[in-house]
Amino acid sequence: MSLRRRKSATVLKGFGMRIKSSMAIAGLCLAGLLGPFGTAWAAGEVGAKLCVTCHDEEDLPDMSKSAHGFAADARAPDCITCHGPSPTHAKKPPELKDRPRPDRMFIRTYASPVSERNAACMSCHTKDPKRAHWAGSQHENADVACSSCHKIHGNRDKVMNRATQAEVCYTCHKEQRSQVNRLSHHPVPEGKMTCSDCHNPHGSVGPKLVKRDSTNATCYTCHAEKRGPFVHQHEPVAEDCSNCHNPHGSAVAGMLKARAPILCQQCHTPHVAGGVGALGGQNGVASNFSSGKNTVNLWQGRSCLNCHTQIHGSNNPSTSNPTPQLMTR
Numbered sequence: 305m306s307l308r309r310r311k312s313a314t315v316l317k318g319f320g321m322r323i324k325s326s327m328a329i330a331g332l333c334l335a336g337l338l339g340p341f342g343t344a345w346a347a348g349e350v351g352a353k354l355c356v357t358c359h360d361e362e363d364l365p366d367m368s369k370s371a372h373g374f375a376a377d378a379r380a381p382d383c384i385t386c387h388g389p390s391p392t393h394a395k396k397p398p399e400l401k402d403r404p405r406p407d408r409m410f411i412r413t414y415a416s417p418v419s420e421r422n423a424a425c426m427s428c429h430t431k432d433p434k435r436a437h438w439a440g441s442q443h444e445n446a447d448v449a450c451s452s453c454h455k456i457h458g459n460r461d462k463v464m465n466r467a468t469q470a471e472v473c474y475t476c477h478k479e480q481r482s483q484v485n486r487l488s489h490h491p492v493p494e495g496k497m498t499c500s501d502c503h504n505p506h507g508s509v510g511p512k513l514v515k516r517d518s519t520n521a522t523c524y525t526c527h528a529e530k531r532g533p534f535v536h537q538h539e540p541v542a543e544d545c546s547n548c549h550n551p552h553g554s555a556v557a558g559m560l561k562a563r564a565p566i567l568c569q570q571c572h573t574p575h576v577a578g579g580v581g582a583l584g585g586q587n588g589v590a591s592n593f594s595s596g597k598n599t600v601n602l603w604q605g606r607s608c609l610n611c612h613t614q615i616h617g618s619n620n621p622s623t624s625n626p627t628p629q630l631m632t633r
Contacts, residue, residue, distance in 0.1 A: 352382040354394055369459040386410070386424050386456070410451045418449045425450040437507030444507070453505070466498045473499045480552045488560075489553030502551070519544050523551070534617025538631060540571065541616050564607040572608075 356364075367373040372381060384390070388407025396403040408416045408424055415421065422444075429435055438444055453472055455461045462468040470492055474481040484492050491497050499505075502522055503513045514522040523545045524531045530541070540547040548567060549559045556563050562570070609615060614631045 352384075355383040365458050367457055367459055370456075370461070372456055373459075381428060385428070388424075410449075410456070415449075415451075418447045421449050421451055434504060435506040437504075437509060439507070441507030442513060443505060467495050469498045469500060473505075483550060483552035483554070486553040486555050488555070488557050490551065490559075519546055519551075530616045532617050534619055535621065536618040536631065538615060538617050564609055568608045 386408065390404075390406040392400070392404040393406045405414055408420055410416070410421055426435070426438070453463045455463075463472040470481075470484075484490070492499070502515060504515045505513060508514055510517050510522065511519060516522040516525065520542075530545075532542075545551070548561060550561050551559065554560055560567055612631045614620070618631045620632070
């Protein structure tokens with residue numbers, strides 16, 4: 305070996321020794337700063353490795369297949385990510401009789417404040433655009449914790465399964481449970497739809513946490529034929545579908561809030577012809593039998609939709625008969 309190569313090898317060896325010495329000193333200093341937990345860290349026991357020395361499979365459910373499982377991904381969070389370093393819990397100081405709890409607790413009995421628990425979750429989940437509007441959302445303002453809906457310690461999270469998601473939502477939204485079990489409903493009980501198809505529980509710019517900017521825009525993702533634009537628009541339809549429909553379910557066909565003509569007459573006055581009708585100047589249910597017109601056969605026993613078939617809007621180009629604004633075709 306040449307003199308130059310021997311000198312280079314000597315320099316590199318000395319540099320490596322200095323690196324190892326510096327790392328050892330830094331480790332000892334950090335161990336001194338962190339106390340008992342730092343000692344365990346210096347010994348190689350850190351994060352989940354230290355936690356599972358006490359919390360083994362006997363008191364921890366299997367979560368190896370979940371996104372938070374230790375074996376699922378090397379980059380997956382560990383115990384400390386959610387519960388905090390908790391040095392006094394990991395290594396109980398000898399002067400304390402009882403072992404202190406972890407820095408953050410998620411169980412109901414000893415739960416930490418909701419803001420602290422959610423902050424631990426959002427430290428990783430802020431990058432997801434679906435949670436961009438969490439701050440200030442209805443659930444956040446109502447102090448709903450992530451752990452109220454999600455189950456972290458386990459391979460199955462009900463709220464992530466379309467077949468069981470609604471059960472989790474119903475624990476708070478009991479009125480919607482009743483509505484969705486009525487005769488006319490979206491196919492949520494049948495498992496063809498679930499709450500998150502229409503709502504974003506983590507926040508939205510639309511009303512009622514709907515996924516789109518408005519109720520109508522959310523409905524149009526499935527009911528595109530009702531979008532239009534129409535030559536003759538039905539104003540309540542363009543304003544909000546929920547003016548006439550109850551999206552979670554109703555006892556009336558089409559999830560309507562009431563049966564026609566009662567629903568229609570919340571905005572429109574009943575038909576009157578030849579001075580005969582509920583508002584035609586006649587008392588009660590007066591009839592004009594000579595003309596065959598009476599209150600009953602004009603509006604009381606029939607559906608407006610028998611004639612006004614294009615209730616969501618009409619493209620009829622006619623300017624005379626039938627009057628296109630009447631949505632008859």
